[in-house]
Amino acid sequence: MFYGIRQDFLLELADHHVNQASTLNRVQTTVTDTSKPDENVADILSRLNDRSIVLIGLMGAGKTTIGRRLAKKLNMPFADADTEIEKAAGKTVPEIFEEHGEQYFRDGERRVIDRLLQEQPRVLATGGGAYMNADTRSTIALNGISVWLKADFDLLMKRVRKRSNRPLLKSDDPEAVMQKLIEERYPVYGEANIVVESKDVPHDQIVVACMETLARHLCREEAAHA
Numbered sequence: 001m002f003y004g005i006r007q008d009f010l011l012e013l014a015d016h017h018v019n020q021a022s023t024l025n026r027v028q029t030t031v032t033d034t035s036k037p038d039e040n041v042a043d044i045l046s047r048l049n050d051r052s053i054v055l056i057g058l059m060g061a062g063k064t065t066i067g068r069r070l071a072k073k074l075n076m077p078f079a080d081a082d083t084e085i086e087k088a089a090g091k092t093v094p095e096i097f098e099e100h101g102e103q104y105f106r107d108g109e110r111r112v113i114d115r116l117l118q119e120q121p122r123v124l125a126t127g128g129g130a131y132m133n134a135d136t137r138s139t140i141a142l143n144g145i146s147v148w149l150k151a152d153f154d155l156l157m158k159r160v161r162k163r164s165n166r167p168l169l170k171s172d173d174p175e176a177v178m179q180k181l182i183e184e185r186y187p188v189y190g191e192a193n194i195v196v197e198s199k200d201v202p203h204d205q206i207v208v209a210c211m212e213t214l215a216r217h218l219c220r221e222e223a224a225h226a
């Protein structure tokens with residue numbers, strides 16, 4: 001399939017917003033109560049105030065699957081940053097890594113996410129490395145609510161083993177790579193507004209947990225600004 005190559009994946013630099021990450025307390029939830037999730041929809045939408053919901057977390061955490069379902073529940077548009085990068089570059093993520101290197105991918109990733117967050121409020125699933133970029137964290141904090149889908153090592157490995165489309169895991173020892181990424185990234189992912197445990201349960205339970213945690217976070221945020 002032919003994709004038009006977008007400016008934001010070429011070397012043109014986009015403007016960046018710099019702001020401080022939210023100082024509100026983060027809200028953490030576990031997957032428990034699945035009652036009446038739809039009651040939260042109207043509250044979430046009204047309190048989002050034209051911001052996006054941005055899913056972050058490691059490869060295999062379920063960002064795309066959960067994000068798509070969450071968007072459907074909230075009747076919001078959904079985008080997957082890696083898919084948008086592939087459209088913008090006219091190449092797959094593995095091809096970009098192979099032909100241009102990781103830094104080129106990261107530069108494009110930053111610009112594409114910046115564009116997606118400026119365009120319109122949406123549910124956005126980001127690639128696992130995106131939130132490690134300080135500019136991207138600032139853009140997300142300014143334009144969205146960040147949700148860290150946190151999964152344990154075994155679940156991440158179980159899921160990523162099913163596909164071979166992740167250049168970082170093309171290693172003799174993908175377990176060691178994943179362990180290192182957990183150590184490096186979890187402290188940074190910890191800056192997210194919300195943490196939701198991504199467990200090995202039906203996806204809809206995780207979606208409900210996201211909605212409940214979002215609703216609580218937005219309610220607290222509103223109270224803090226009252």
Ligand code: S3P
Pocket residue numbers: 057058059060063082093126127128129130165166167168
């Ligand atoms: C990456 C995660 C991938 C993709 C790229 C790099 C990372 O996305 O962006 O392979 O650095 O963790 P997923 O997290 O959606 O697999």
